[in-house]
Amino acid sequence: MKIPLRFPMYKRRHIGYNSCLMAATRMITAGVANARKGGRGRRRLLTGLGFSVCFLVVNGIVGEHGAFALVRARTQYVELAHTVAKARAENARVREQSRLLLRSDPAAIEDIARRELGLIKSGEKVFIIRGVPAAKQKP
Numbered sequence: 001m002k003i004p005l006r007f008p009m010y011k012r013r014h015i016g017y018n019s020c021l022m023a024a025t026r027m028i029t030a031g032v033a034n035a036r037k038g039g040r041g042r043r044r045l046l047t048g049l050g051f052s053v054c055f056l057v058v059n060g061i062v063g064e065h066g067a068f069a070l071v072r073a074r075t076q077y078v079e080l081a082h083t084v085a086k087a088r089a090e091n092a093r094v095r096e097q098s099r100l101l102l103r104s105d106p107a108a109i110e111d112i113a114r115r116e117l118g119l120i121k122s123g124e125k126v127f128i129i130r131g132v133p134a135a136k137q138k139p
């Protein structure tokens with residue numbers, strides 16, 4: 001590596017060199033040391049940048065707001081959307097039932113009394129059969 005020789009006067013004057021030759025020798029050895037340090041510094045910088053990039057990539061995949069969290073959030077969104085759809089259907093059913101009851105529709109009132117309260121009309125006979133499982137009632 002060829003280093004140009006420079007003989008600045010302020011170097012000799014302030015550091016206390018006696019001759020230009022001593023100042024030039026001092027500058028050449030400092031230049032070689034700085035060149036070696038520059039290689040190490042560049043290597044350290046690249047290593048630090050490599051670790052930083054690896055950290056950012058891993059954090060982007062498995063971090064709090066990474067790709068895995070995004071997949072979990074989308075799955076949860078689908079489940080919640082399904083729950084909301086069920087709740088809306090139930091709400092519509094109850095709203096229709098309420099509307100029928102407010103109109104005092106006797107057939108609707110009788111249906112609810114039979115299904116939910118287990119009531120019977122006068123004159124009807126109830127047969128209880130033991131040993132047979134009860135039929136599932138629809139909601």
